[in-house]
Amino acid sequence: MKYLAAAMIGLLATAVSASQNIPDKYPQSVLYSKPVEVIPHVFSSIGATGPGTYENSGHNNNLSFIVTDQGVVVFNSGANSQLASALHDEIRKVTDQPVVLVINENGQGHAMLGNGYWRDQGVDILAHVDAIAKTRENAGFTLQRMQDRQLEKAAGSRVEHANLSFETRYDISLGGVDMQVLYLGPAHSPGDIQLWIPQWDMMVTGDLTFHERMPPVFPETCTKCWLETWEEKLEPLAPTYIIPGHGHPTNLAQVRRYTRDYIVDLRAKVGAHIEDGGDLAGAYYVDQSNWSHVDTFKELATRNAGQVYEEMEWE
Numbered sequence: 001m002k003y004l005a006a007a008m009i010g011l012l013a014t015a016v017s018a019s020q021n022i023p024d025k026y027p028q029s030v031l032y033s034k035p036v037e038v039i040p041h042v043f044s045s046i047g048a049t050g051p052g053t054y055e056n057s058g059h060n061n062n063l064s065f066i067v068t069d070q071g072v073v074v075f076n077s078g079a080n081s082q083l084a085s086a087l088h089d090e091i092r093k094v095t096d097q098p099v100v101l102v103i104n105e106n107g108q109g110h111a112m113l114g115n116g117y118w119r120d121q122g123v124d125i126l127a128h129v130d131a132i133a134k135t136r137e138n139a140g141f142t143l144q145r146m147q148d149r150q151l152e153k154a155a156g157s158r159v160e161h162a163n164l165s166f167e168t169r170y171d172i173s174l175g176g177v178d179m180q181v182l183y184l185g186p187a188h189s190p191g192d193i194q195l196w197i198p199q200w201d202m203m204v205t206g207d208l209t210f211h212e213r214m215p216p217v218f219p220e221t222c223t224k225c226w227l228e229t230w231e232e233k234l235e236p237l238a239p240t241y242i243i244p245g246h247g248h249p250t251n252l253a254q255v256r257r258y259t260r261d262y263i264v265d266l267r268a269k270v271g272a273h274i275e276d277g278g279d280l281a282g283a284y285y286v287d288q289s290n291w292s293h294v295d296t297f298k299e300l301a302t303r304n305a306g307q308v309y310e311e312m313e314w315e
C-alpha cells in the first residue's frame, strides 16, 4: 500500500513537472504532451522545455487552442505539419467546431512551420508584420534545419507565410468570446504577439514570457526593450492566467520570476562587468548560478551573457 501510494505520487510528480530530460510524454502522438484544459475552453499542448529534438518532434513550445460555439482559434501551428495535424486530431476529440483561425506567436520555426497543413484545410493564418518579414527572410533555412533534424517526421512540411497580418491589435469576436491579438512591443523575437481574453483574465503570451526554462537571448533580441514592454504593457493588463511561450501554464508572478527577473539579473551582472572594464570573453562567465536549476541553462547561459554584453556595450 505504501509502495502504491509512493508510486502514485511519483506518477503525479512526473505529470506536472517539466524537465528537459523527459524525452516524450505522449508516445501515442507526435505531440510532446496531451493537451490540458487550462481554464474552461482554453487548451494547451505543453512542449518540451529543452531544445527541439527528433524525440520531441520539434515540439518544444506551447500549442494552444480556444474553443467557442462558433469555431476554434489555434495559437501556433508548430514546428512541422505533422504536429499541426496531431493538434487538429486533439481538437476534434473535444469539439465538432471547425478551426477558423491560426495565429503564429512570432516568425520562429516552431511557431509557423505547420502553417502549410492549416492552409491546406482552408484556414486563415494571422501573424505580426515583423514576424512575416522574418519568415520571408529566413524560413527556407529554418525549414531545412528542421528537416535535417526531423527526417521522416518533416514529410509534408513547407514554408507557408501567414496570409493575414496586423501591427498593433487584431480583434476577434467568436461565439460570445472577445479576443484581442496584441503586439505589446519588442520582446524575445521580432513580431512576438499575445492573445488576450479579458473576460476570462487569460493571456497566451507567446515568447514574451518563459517558465521552467531559461529564455534565450538572440542577436535580434533587445533585452532593454523586453523589460520596457513588460513593465509598461504586460504588468498593467495583469492577467490572472498565463500560458507562457514555454513551460507549464501559470500566473504572472511566476513568469515574472523566470523571465523578467532573469533578464534584470543578467543585465545587472553584465552591466557591472562592463563598469569594471571587463571584455566580451569575460562576460560569458558572469555569475548566473541563481538560475542553474532551470532547463536549458547549460545550452544558453553563457551565450545569453555574450549577447547581453554586445547589446549593453552600446547603451
Ligand SMILES: [Zn+2]
Residues within 6 Å of the ligand: 061, 108, 207, 245, 246
Ligand atoms: Zn519560443
